[in-house]
Structure formats: C-alpha cells, structure tokens
Amino acid sequence: MAGISLARVDGEGVDKLPSDLYIGLHNAQDQDTSDLEDNSLSAKMEIEKREFCNLVRPDLGNYSAAANLAQNEHIRQLLKEGKKVYHFGFGQAPFPLLHCAAEGLREHAEETAYLATQGIAELRKGISRFHSRHDDLDIDPDNIVVAPGSKELIFLLMSIFNGDILILSPAWTTYQPQSVLTHHRHFLIDSCAQRGWRVTPEAIEKVVNENDLKQNRLMIMCNPDNPTGVCYTKAQLHRISEVCRKHNIIVLSDEIYARTKFDGKHESIGKFYPEGTIISTGLSKWASAGGWRLGYHIFPPELKSLRDAVKSAATHSYSCAPAPIQYAAAKMFNHTEHCDDYISHTRRIYEAVAEHTYTELTSIGVKCVKPEGSFYMFPDFEILRPALNRRGIRTGAQMCAALLDEVAVTVFHAR
Numbered sequence: 455m456a457g458i459s460l461a462r463v464d465g466e467g468v469d470k471l472p473s474d475l476y477i478g479l480h481n482a483q484d485q486d487t488s489d490l491e492d493n494s495l496s497a498k499m500e501i502e503k504r505e506f507c508n509l510v511r512p513d514l515g516n517y518s519a520a521a522n523l524a525q526n527e528h529i530r531q532l533l534k535e536g537k538k539v540y541h542f543g544f545g546q547a548p549f550p551l552l553h554c555a556a557e558g559l560r561e562h563a564e565e566t567a568y569l570a571t572q573g574i575a576e577l578r579k580g581i582s583r584f585h586s587r588h589d590d591l592d593i594d595p596d597n598i599v600v601a602p603g604s605k606e607l608i609f610l611l612m613s614i615f616n617g618d619i620l621i622l623s624p625a626w627t628t629y630q631p632q633s634v635l636t637h638h639r640h641f642l643i644d645s646c647a648q649r650g651w652r653v654t655p656e657a658i659e660k661v662v663n664e665n666d667l668k669q670n671r672l673m674i675m676c677n678p679d680n681p682t683g684v685c686y687t688k689a690q691l692h693r694i695s696e697v698c699r700k701h702n703i704i705v706l707s708d709e710i711y712a713r714t715k716f717d718g719k720h721e722s723i724g725k726f727y728p729e730g731t732i733i734s735t736g737l738s739k740w741a742s743a744g745g746w747r748l749g750y751h752i753f754p755p756e757l758k759s760l761r762d763a764v765k766s767a768a769t770h771s772y773s774c775a776p777a778p779i780q781y782a783a784a785k786m787f788n789h790t791e792h793c794d795d796y797i798s799h800t801r802r803i804y805e806a807v808a809e810h811t812y813t814e815l816t817s818i819g820v821k822c823v824k825p826e827g828s829f830y831m832f833p834d835f836e837i838l839r840p841a842l843n844r845r846g847i848r849t850g851a852q853m854c855a856a857l858l859d860e861v862a863v864t865v866f867h868a869r
C-alpha cells in the first residue's frame with residue numbers, strides 16, 4: 455500500500471491525472487490495470503449486496519438535524535418556488551455586509567495557504583482591541599482561538615472537557631445535542647417567565663446540591679439570550695459569579711449577540727468572574743456574516759489547559775478558519791468607526807422590530823418578557839389555547855405548522 459498524495463506541490467491537481475492511475479496508486483502496487491478493474495467491479499457489487507446495521511451510536515437514538523437549520527432549508531425551498539413566507543424562524547442577521555469587510559475579502563481572495571490554527575495574529579489583535587473598546591476587557595491575543603464558527607469551538611470545548619455540563623433552560627437548540635455528542639451528562643437549570651427568564655443563583659445552587667456532580671462543571675449561559683432575548687444586569691452577573699466560584703463552575707458565556715444589545719450596554723460575566731469565564735462569540739450576528747463562519751473563544755490565563763486542549767483538538771479537526779475570511783475580518787476590525795456605526799444603526803433597527811412585535815403581541819393578551827437584545831422573543835400563546843383546541847391544535851408544533859400552512863408565518867416552538 456502506498457498513500458501518495460497526488461496533488462502536486464506545484465499546483466497540478468488530481469484532475470490532471472487519468473482516474474485509473476489515481477485509484478491504482480492508492481489500491482495496488484503490483485497489479486496490472488485489468489486486475490484492478492475486475493477487483494473494483496466485484497468490490498462494488500459486494501457493497502451493493504451488503505446491509506449495514508447499527509452503525510449509529512445507540513445513545514444517539516433518533517438523533518436529528520438542528521431543527522432551526524432543517525426548517526430554514528425548508529423555507530428556502532418554499533421561497534425558491536416563489537412562495538411568500540414571513541420567516542421568523544431562523545436567527546440570521548438581515549443586513550448587508552460592511553463595505554470594508556467585502557473589500558477585504560476581494561483583496562484576499564487568493565490567500566490559499568493553511569494558516570496558524572489559532573488564527574492570524576492581526577485578527578486576534580483586532581479582536582482584542584474590539585473587546586477592549588466595547589466590553590472594557592483586557593485580552594491577551596494569545597488567549598484567543600479563532601475557528602470556522604463559535605459553534606465548532608463550543609463543540610471542541612465540550613469534547614475535551616472533563617466534567618459535567620450545566621445548561622440554562624430554555625436554551626439555544628445546539629447546547630444539549632452537543633453535550634450528547636460529546637458523551638457528557640448534562641443538567642438543566644430552569645428559569646421562568648416570572649423571573650424574566652433569567653437564571654438565579656438559587657436555581658444554580660439547587661442543581662448543584664441535588665445532583666451528584668463531578669468535580670468539574672461547565673455552565674453554558676447565553677447573554678443576550680437566544681431564545682428569550684433577555685440580558686443580565688451587573689448585579690445579577692455578580693451574584694451568579696459568586697455561586698460559580700463557590701461551586702467550581704466554569705462559565706462558557708455565549709455572547710454572540712452582545713453587540714445587538716439594544717441600549718449598547720452589554721455586560722459580560724467575564725468582568726465579574728474573569729478567572730473562570732470563557733467568552734464565545736464571533737462575526738455571525740453583529741456583522742451579519744453567519745455564512746462567513748468566523749467565531750472565536752477568549753480564554754482567561756487560568757484556563758490555559760482548556761485553551762491548549764481546544765487548540766490541539768482544532769489542529770485535528772478544522773485546521774484553521776478560512777484564510778481569506780481571516781484577512782478580511784482583520785481588515786474590518788481595523789475600521790473601528792465603520793464597525794461602530796454599523797453596530798449602532800443595526801441595533802436601533804433590531805430594537806424597533808422587537809418593540810413593535812412585543813407591543814402587537816401583548817396588546818392581544820399574549821404574554822411575553824420584553825427582549826433587550828438578540829433577535830428573539832419567547833411569547834406564551836396560552837391565551838389562544840381554547841380557540842386552538844377547538845380546531846384540534848394541541849401542541850406548539852401543531853400551532854407552528856398551522857401558522858406556516860395558513861398564513862405563511864414561520865416561528866419556532868419550544869419543546
């Protein structure tokens with residue numbers, strides 16, 4: 455067997471070689487081509503006959519795709535067919551890209567090399583300055599790890615973490631499935647509408663005291679929150695940090711919506727619990743660049759062991775975030791004024807939309823905690839239950855399906 459890379463360093467690619475040569479080099483040393491053709495044909499027939507069983511881990515059960523992404527694909531198809539759909543079921547920023555970012559991407563379209571896994575230094579320096587300006591955080595660029603999306607980094611962090619996962623509930627659709635994928639036990643910490651969907655220190659203590667948790671705990675909190683749109687105050691974050699410190703809980707603070715906070719005054723738990731907070735964020739939301747796939751984690755020096763393990767896992771999984779995107783993002787972060795203008799205008803629009811939706815829904819008796827940031831709200835349609843029941847609609851899923859069928863509105867139901 456010879457594992458030979460056919461993509462030559464001088465740029466001549468696989469497509470320049472005859473296909474039998476390609477197969478031959480990988481499969482056989484001393485065979486002539488006719489043997490090879492016979493073998494590959496019979497191997498193909500063999501494969502067609504075989505049945506594959508139990509290939510998916512049994513603990514994944516009916517493991518399904520992220521419901522938000524699946525639904526978004528469905529809606530895109532409907533739109534492609536020319537149907538009109540009012541799409542409120544997917545967290546995608548609607549604005550055009552910043553001009554300087556688009557320009558940067560054009561300039562760097564021909565950057566094709568693999569880059570340092572952690573991310574290029576110019577980008578990490580830009581990120582550090584950005585958070586110093588907006589969050590008053592002092593970040594050593596060496597403690598930043600860049601990736602193709604923060605979702606990937608959350609997954610890697612969970613993959614290497616030795617302990618239990620705590621998830622605030624309700625939660626973004628991805629945290630729980632990722633904890634299952636990475637073989638972790640996870641524990642939900644409930645919040646409720648009466649307390650504005652914010653988790654309390656008491657609720658955290660309760661979960662810690664009532665469960666035989668492992669020594670290390672990673673709590674994922676989203677602020678501003680998906681799916682409720684609520685944000686935490688300084689005082690609340692201060693109290694949560696005290697409980698986390700007391701119970702050896704590391705916080706993964708998902709701040710991907712930080713720059714959408716309507717009043718522009720986002721508070722990071724990293725200010726109150728610097729030694730135990732990993733901040734997760736990126737360009738997807740504030741810069742309207744979800745498809746660019748650029749996210750990053752910011753580690754405190756005290757969690758160097760986690761940072762290094764995530765970096766190693768990154769070398770074995772994604773290698774680096776796309777090169778042209780990294781250079782373009784670095785350029786964008788240098789255009790401080792453009793970024794800040796963009797942030798202040800887009801968040802005014804998010805606020806106006808949230809205000810309008812909140813006013814309309816609550817004026818007909820739907821209950822809702824008023825969002826303060828992100829793109830979401832979490833309304834309770836209990837008032838409609840009798841009328842819906844009369845039509846045979848008994849679950850949130852049925853209600854959402856009826857909304858789409860009858861009035862072309864997509865929203866997402868809670869479980």
Ligand SMILES: Cc1ncc(COP(=O)(O)O)c(C=O)c1O
Pocket residue numbers: 545602603604605606626676680708710735736737738744747748749
């Ligand atoms: C709460 C939350 N965290 C993380 C992400 C993913 O961000 P990224 O695009 O950086 O992977 C999303 C995207 O929908 C999200 O809503």
